Each structure stands twice: as C-alpha cells, then as structure tokens.
Amino acid sequence: MPVLSPTWTDERIELLKQHFEAGLSCREIAADIGVSRNAVIGKLSRLNLTRGRSVDERKLQDRNSAPRAPRAVPRLQFEMLATIYGEADAPVATGLIDEANRCSLMELGENHCRWPISTPGTEEFCFCGNAVHDGQPYCAGHSRLAYRPNSRARVMRG
Numbered sequence: 001m002p003v004l005s006p007t008w009t010d011e012r013i014e015l016l017k018q019h020f021e022a023g024l025s026c027r028e029i030a031a032d033i034g035v036s037r038n039a040v041i042g043k044l045s046r047l048n049l050t051r052g053r054s055v056d057e058r059k060l061q062d063r064n065s066a067p068r069a070p071r072a073v074p075r076l077q078f079e080m081l082a083t084i085y086g087e088a089d090a091p092v093a094t095g096l097i098d099e100a101n102r103c104s105l106m107e108l109g110e111n112h113c114r115w116p117i118s119t120p121g122t123e124e125f126c127f128c129g130n131a132v133h134d135g136q137p138y139c140a141g142h143s144r145l146a147y148r149p150n151s152r153a154r155v156m157r158g
Contacts (some may be wrong), residue, residue, distance in 0.1 A: 097141035
C-alpha cells in the first residue's frame with residue numbers, strides 16, 4: 001500500500017501565508033503550491049486568514065454600483081404580453097363566488113361546484129356547491145381561478 005504524503009506540510013503552509021500576504025489569488029496560490037483552489041480556500045479558512053473588505057470600502061462600492069431593477073410583477077408581464085400579442089380584449093370568465101351553497105362530500109351533486117374550501121380533515125372542510133355550467137367541475141367564479149390562460153405557452157406557439 002502506497003504511503004500518502006500529507007497535503008499541508010509546514011513548507012506549504014509557509015508558502016500559503018507568504019503568497020496570501022503578497023495578495024495572490026487563491027487560484028494563483030494553488031497553482032504555485034500544487035494543490036486545488038478549494039484546498040487553499042479551506043486552509044485559509046482554518047487558519048482564519050481572510051481578505052475582508054472594510055465597511056468603508058463596501059459602502060463606497062454599494063454607492064457606485066448601478067441600482068438593481070425592481071422585481072418583475074407577473075400580472076404586469078401578462079398585461080404587457082397581452083398588449084403586444086393583441087389579447088388584451090380576450091374574454092375573461094366572470095362570476096361571483098356565493099358562499100351560501102357550501103356542502104359536504106355527501107351532499108355534493110353532479111351539478112355542484114367541487115372547489116374545496118378549507119383544509120381536508122378539518123371540521124370546516126366543505127365544497128363550494130354553487131351551480132356549474134357546461135359540464136365543468138367548478139362554478140364560473142372558481143373556473144376563473146382554476147383555468148388561467150398560460151400566456152407563455154401561447155407566445156411559444158406563435
């Protein structure tokens with residue numbers, strides 16, 4: 001069985017410290033010592049040698065960096081795509097969701113909305129129970145929630 005030499009000998013550790021103090025990058029240090037970049041990073045960490053920026057340097061860099069763009073809002077994106085591709089006038093299913101017709105599983109009929117209300121297994125669990133149309137499983141209000149047009153798929157199809 002071959003005898004493996006330790007990765008971090010005293011000589012390599014001294015070289016690591018010298019190169020680190022000289023300002024070499026981890027990649028440059030690794031190439032010179034003959035170990036991986038990750039080994040250099042790990043050893044520097046174990047030796048508590050860091051090149052942290054001062055608070056003033058961080059503040060200066062933050063001021064000089066370009067402001068980040070605000071996060072995109074999906075609804076705004078949908079409206080923009082609809083405007084671009086001429087779907088702004090697409091019909092939207094409308095319908096109020098009446099809470100008076102809620103029913104249990106045993107009361108649920110063929111023409112009742114099957115939209116679940118609350119969490120299954122809890123005492124408040126029930127189904128919407130409103131009237132459905134055209135063989136749909138949900139009333140008009142819940143169909144609007146369940147069947148949203150996938151704008152990306154339409155745009156991809158052309």
